[in-house]
Amino acid sequence: xxxxxxxxxxxxxxxxxxxxxxxxxxxxxxxxxxxxxxxxxxxxxxxxxxxxxxxxxxxxxxxxxxxxxxxxxxxxxxxxxxxxxxxxxxxxxxxxxxxxxxxxxxxxxxxxxxxxxxxxxxxxxxxxxxxxxxxxxxxxxxxxxxxxxxxxxxxxxxxxxxxxxxxxxxxxxxxxxxxxxxxxxxxxxxxxxxxxxxxxxxxxxxxxxxxxxxxxxxxxxxxxxxxxxxxxxxxxxxxxxxxxxxxxxxxxxxxxxxxxxxxxxxxxxxxxxxxxxxxxxxxxxxxxxxxxxxxxxxxxxxxxxxxxxxxxxxxxxxxxxxxxxxxxxxxxxxxxxxxxxxxxxxxxxxxxxxxxxxxxxxxxxxxxxxxxxxxxxxxxxxxxxxxxxxxxxxxxxxxxxxxxxxxxxxxxxxxxxxxxxxxxxxxxxxxxxxxxxxxxxxxxxxxxxxxxxxxxxxxxxxxxxx
Amino acid sequence: xxxxxxxxxxxxxxxxxxxxxxxxxxxxxxxxxxxxxxxxxxxxxxxxxxxxxxxxxxxxxxxxxxxxxxxxxxxxxxxxxxxxxxxxxxxxxxxxxxxxxxxxxxxxxxxxxxxxxxxxxxxxxxxxxxxxxxxxxxxxxxxxxxxxxxxxxxxxxxxxxxxxxxxxxxxxxxxxxxxxxxxxxxxxxxxxxxxxxxxxxxxxxxxxxxxxxxxxxxxxxxxxxxxxxxxxxxxxxxxxxx
Numbered sequence: 280x281x282x283x284x285x286x287x288x289x290x291x292x293x294x295x296x297x298x299x300x301x302x303x304x305x306x307x308x309x310x311x312x313x314x315x316x317x318x319x320x321x322x323x324x325x326x327x328x329x330x331x332x333x334x335x336x337x338x339x340x341x342x343x344x345x346x347x348x349x350x351x352x353x354x355x356x357x358x359x360x361x362x363x364x365x366x367x368x369x370x371x372x373x374x375x376x377x378x379x380x381x382x383x384x385x386x387x388x389x390x391x392x393x394x395x396x397x398x399x400x401x402x403x404x405x406x407x408x409x410x411x412x413x414x415x416x417x418x419x420x421x422x423x424x425x426x427x428x429x430x431x432x433x434x435x436x437x438x439x440x441x442x443x444x445x446x447x448x449x450x451x452x453x454x455x456x457x458x459x460x461x462x463x464x465x466x467x468x469x470x471x472x473x474x475x476x477x478x479x480x481x482x483x484x485x486x487x488x489x490x491x492x493x494x495x496x497x498x499x500x501x502x503x504x505x506x507x508x509x510x511x512x513x514x515x516x517x518x519x520x521x522x523x524x525x526x527x528x529x530x531x532x533x534x535x536x537x538x539x540x541x542x543x544x545x546x547x548x549x550x551x552x553x554x555x556x557x558x559x560x561x562x563x564x565x566x567x568x569x570x571x572x573x574x575x576x577x578x579x580x581x582x583x584x585x586x587x588x589x590x591x592x593x594x595x596x597x598x599x600x601x602x603x604x605x606x607x608x609x610x611x612x613x614x615x616x617x618x619x620x621x622x623x624x625x626x627x628x629x630x631x632x633x634x635x636x637x638x639x640x641x642x643x644x645x646x647x648x649x650x651x652x653x654x655x656x657x658x659x660x661x662x663x664x665x666x667x668x669x670x671x672x673x674x675x676x677x678x679x680x681x682x683x684x685x686x687x688x689x690x691x692x693x694x695x696x697x698x699x700x701x702x703x704x705x706x707x708x709x710x711x712x713x714x715x716x717x718x719x720x721x722x723x724x725x726x727x728x729x730x731x732x733x734x735x736x737x738x739x740x741x742x743x744x745x
Numbered sequence: 746x747x748x749x750x751x752x753x754x755x756x757x758x759x760x761x762x763x764x765x766x767x768x769x770x771x772x773x774x775x776x777x778x779x780x781x782x783x784x785x786x787x788x789x790x791x792x793x794x795x796x797x798x799x800x801x802x803x804x805x806x807x808x809x810x811x812x813x814x815x816x817x818x819x820x821x822x823x824x825x826x827x828x829x830x831x832x833x834x835x836x837x838x839x840x841x842x843x844x845x846x847x848x849x850x851x852x853x854x855x856x857x858x859x860x861x862x863x864x865x866x867x868x869x870x871x872x873x874x875x876x877x878x879x880x881x882x883x884x885x886x887x888x889x890x891x892x893x894x895x896x897x898x899x900x901x902x903x904x905x906x907x908x909x910x911x912x913x914x915x916x917x918x919x920x921x922x923x924x925x926x927x928x929x930x931x932x933x934x935x936x937x938x939x940x941x942x943x944x945x946x947x948x949x950x951x952x953x954x955x956x957x958x959x960x961x962x963x964x965x966x967x968x969x970x971x972x973x974x975x976x977x978x979x980x981x982x983x984x985x986x987x
Contacts, residue, residue, distance in 0.1 A: 309782060517956040519977075524951045526978045528795050531788070537811045543804035544796075576811070583813065674813055678785050706791070707783050708980035709958055714781045715774070716961040716971075723767065723968045731961070733787045736950060737794070 302702060303608050303683040307615075307650055307676070323372050326365030326475055327490050334363045334402055339479055347487040350386060350479040358403045361479045364396060365490065368472030369446055371727040374503050377445035378475045379456075379489040379496060382417065385438040386484030391417040393444045395453065395473040406476045411469055414478065415444065415455045415462075422455075422465060433462030441496040446473065448727040449506050459496040470725070527706050534704040536575030536685055570692045571597075575685050582681040583674075587617040594684070601687045606640070609687050611647055614638060615654045616680045619671050622657045630658065757970070757985075769971040771984055789814040791951055798940065798949040800827040818945050822848075826939045833932040838867040845935065852942050859938050861891050861898050865905055866931045869922055872908050880909065 328345035339350045339361025350361045369376040380393050394406035394414030406414030407423025414423050417436040421429030436442050436457055443456035446467060454464040477486055489495065525548070532541040574597055581590040591613055594602045602610055614637040621630035634655060641647040653668045660666040670676065689701035703711075710733060717731035757768055769777075793814045796805040802823045805816055825848050832841035842863055845852055853860045864887055871880040884906055892899035904919050911917035921927065937947035955977055962973055972982040 309784070511953070514953065514956045514960045517959050519952055519955055519959075523955060523977050524795060524949065527951065527955075528792055530978075531792055532808075537808060540796075540804050540807040540811050543807045544801055547801050547804060579811070675784075675786055678813075682785060704788075705978070705980040706788055709955065709974065709977060710783050710788070711778045711781045712974050712980070712982075713954065713958040713961055714783070715777045716958070716965045718781075719769070719777065719969060719971070720961065720965045723965075731957070733783065733791075736954065737787060737790055 301608070301646060303612060303679070303686075304646055304650060306679045306682070307612060308653075309679075323370035324367050325370045325376075325490070326367040326378070327492065328366050329363045329477075329488060330366040330474075331363075334361075338403075339363065346490075346492075347383070347485060348477060348479055349384075349485040350482060352482065354388075354390075354481050357408070359480075360403055360405050361484075362392075362396075362400075362402055362404065362406065362476060363478070364398075364400070364402075364474040364476050365488075368398075368474050369395070371448060371725065372721070372730065374449055374506055374729045375445055375447050375499065377443060377495065377497070377499050377502075378491070379441055379443040380477050380486045381489065382436060382438050382440050382442065382486050384483055384485040385417070386479070386481045388481035389418045389435075389437050389484070390480035391436070391484055391486060392423075392476075392478040392480075393442050393455070394423075394476050395444065395446070395469065396476045397469065397471050397473060400474075400476070405478050405480065412476070413453055413465070413469065414476070415442070417442070422463065424465070432465075433457065443495065443497050444475065445499075447506065448729075449510065451727075456497045459498065461497075461502075527709070531704050531706045533569060533572065534685075534689075535682065536572055536579050538572050538576035541572075570694075571688050575688050578684050578688070579681045582616070582684065583677050585616075585620040585623070585677065587613055587620055590684070591617075598688055598691060600691065601684075606644070608647075609683055611641060611651075612680045612683050615651065616677065618654055619657065619676065622663060623672055627658060766967075767969040769969055769985060771972050771982065774972045774982070774985075786814070790817075791954070793817070795949040795951045797823060798946070800830065800936070802827065818943065822943060826936060829939065830932045830936045833863070833866065833935055834928055836866075836870045836873075836928060838863055838870060838931075841935065842867075845939070848939065849942050852938050856938050857891075857895075859934055861888075861895075861901070862931050862934055864888055864891070865901060866928065868905050869908070869927065872905075872914075873923055877909060 329341050329348065331341045331345060334341065338352055338354075338359050339348050341348050341363060345366070348361060348363050352359075354360075365378070380391075382391055385391070390405075392405050392407065392414040394412065396406050396409075396412040396414075400406070400412055401409050405416065405423065406412045407416070407425065407429065408414075408427070410425040412423075412425060415421075415432060416423060416429065417440075419429065420431070420433050420435040422432035423429040433455060434457060441458050445454050445456070446452075447454055447464070450464075451467050452464045453467050455462050475488075475490070477488055479486060529541070529544065531537075532544060574593075578590055578593060581587075581593065591602065601607075602613070604610065614633075618630055618634055618638060621627075621633060638651050638654065641651045654671060656666070656668045657663045657671060660668075663669060664672050686701050689695075692701070695701065714731050714733075721728050721730060754770075789808075789812050793805060793808055793812075793816050796808055797816050797818050797820075800823055802820055805820055805823065808814060809816060809820075825844065829841050829844045829848065832838070832844060842853070853863075868880055868884055868888060871883060884902065888898075888902050888905075892902040905922060907919050908914055908917070908922060911920075914920055914923055940947040958974070958977070965971065966973075970985045972985050974980050975983055
């Protein structure tokens with residue numbers, strides 16, 4: 280039954296509850312978004328072939344698969360270079376970008392080049408001969424960066440060599456490799472989208488380009504790992520206040536109501552050497568966070584076991600104000616979860632009946648609609664677990680409901696100082712801040728480099744990829 | 746927004762422009778924070794990783810039951826590892842060595858430095874307990890041969906034996922060897938070696954992430970003024986510095 284006392288007092292709390300509702304609904308739908316692919320960021324497009332439209336005509340021929348180029352005529356001067364760019368610029372939202380060429384034929388003079396250019400590059404010149412371009416040349420092993428004269432850089436290269444060029448966004452450098460080994464690096468002061476570029480400049484020269492469609496000769500994964508390690512080493516040198524991690528773990532256990540774990544943890548800490556000393560200067564006093572610890576633990580257990588009716592019963596006894604408004608997000612999530620549990624055990628008729636009584640009213644309510652539709656969709660499948668709404672049957676879904684109830688109970692604490700502190704644990708706030716800072720820094724840096732991804736950090740040191 | 750705050754904001758922006766820093770208000774920043782999605786199960790994994798690496802066996806077991814998170818290491822091995830660590834922390838080095846060998850004889854075989862440090866600790870304990878003759882015998886028979894193989898071992902050995910030269914060990918230049926911190930150091934070393942032998946990382950991930958946060962904020966400070974978290978234990982956002 281909805282509470283119809285909508286005077287100005289309860290309006291503000293209603294708004295607050297709507298905020299909470301939206302917050303938890305978003306969490307509930309997180310599983311849906313994840314279902315498709317584990318990717319949290321949109322994939323940037325990466326080059327996969329050569330651009331046949333903008334290369335100056337006549338001097339060279341690009342193969343039909345757009346992955347090799349051959350110089351067909353007789354080179355006469357410095358403005359008839361057969362230079363080709365990739366069809367797309369190098370993606371920036373990653374640690375490193377890299378591509379390779381295989382020199383099939385060094386032709387008359389072996390005047391091959393690999394490097395990067397911008398979209399305003401004069402397409403008859405070697406990369407590096409013009410400003411705002413760079414190229415590593417095979418005939419003299421020199422690096423050209425816009426001046427007429429090259430600088431000594433690496434070895435020359437010729438037929439059957441595999442040469443690579445890459446951008447290291449972490450160190451803001453270009454690097455080049457020959458046959459799997461780095462030959463040199465140089466600071467990248469070119470701005471703007473950079474196109475992988477290859478060039479041939481004497482009769483019969485031919486190169487094949489590898490944008491990653493085949494394995495590289497260079498161990499790119501290891502290179503990336505080394506780069507991350509460098510950053511990691513710098514970070515490890517930072518010192519932390521003693522016992523900070525300990526305190527954060529403890530407050531996490533308290534926040535989510537993991538009572539048994541907390542008790543074990545506290546007992547063990549008494550006997551550690553050296554003993555852990557916890558200063559009570561946290562934003563919340565001990566009392567605030569142990570508030571209703573046992574009840575929160577009980578409710579979490581019930582929900583994690585799928586015993587929604589029992590959970591609702593306890594809530595009505597202990598915290599009727601939370602389940603008073605049947606149209607609140609909390610009630611919505613509990614009812615949906617009950618529905619899901621019925622589907623899980625195959626009680627489809629029971630589910631339909633329940634849905635008619637409790638879920639029907641949410642159709643047409645903004646914010647609730649998408650989720651309730653997903654729930655009801657479970658009925659359509661023989662194997663709901665494998666469907667697009669299969670995420671609803673996962674453990675993580677029960678977890679969301681448990682966390683919602685947990686937060687709502689915390690919000691009833693009369694001693695609550697921070698009006699939003701009950702929504703997120705300290706650990707969560709720290710991780711959000713970390714992610715946001717990394718993203719902001721990257722955005723201010725032309726969007727170059729990797730984003731912070733908790734998943735990847737958790738899997739570092741393991742052989743499986745995240 | 747009152748005129749007062751409008752002026753304050755403009756002053757902040759002028760200041761920021763002077764130092765060419767982008768100003769991000771608390772409101773804007775909170776919106777960015779809200780756009781970040783952190784999965785509960787990832788946080789659970791982080792906590793479990795902490796409990797397991799630091800050796801809180803019972804807590805890890807309870808956490809597995811209460812949260813459904815699977816530890817990434819066999820909990821049975823933690824008890825053994827903690828027993829070794831504890832033995833060293835209490836000065837029972839012989840016991841610790843026996844336990845390590847029971848756990849995995851290869852650990853000490855493949856870790857000469859660790860083995861030397863354990864033996865060194867044994868020597869320290871003998872000296873601490875006033876067993877001078879035993880200590881000398883032990884040093885000559887067990888440690889000296891190792892010292893011959895390795896220059897740094899020899900130096901360590903000499904430092905340790907030097908303890909015997911002083912009546913008042915608490916005031917001598919090598920007195921720190923008798924400090925409990927020396928036991929803790931050795932205990933940490935053996936803990937790490939066991940974890941490594943079990944193909945597990947020797948440090949929990951949480952402290953690294955906290956350091957990363959400090960680092961990320963310091964990096965961002967160069968380019969923007971935004972709400973920082975200065976106290977990690979409360980994670981409260983401070984208003985952007987004006």
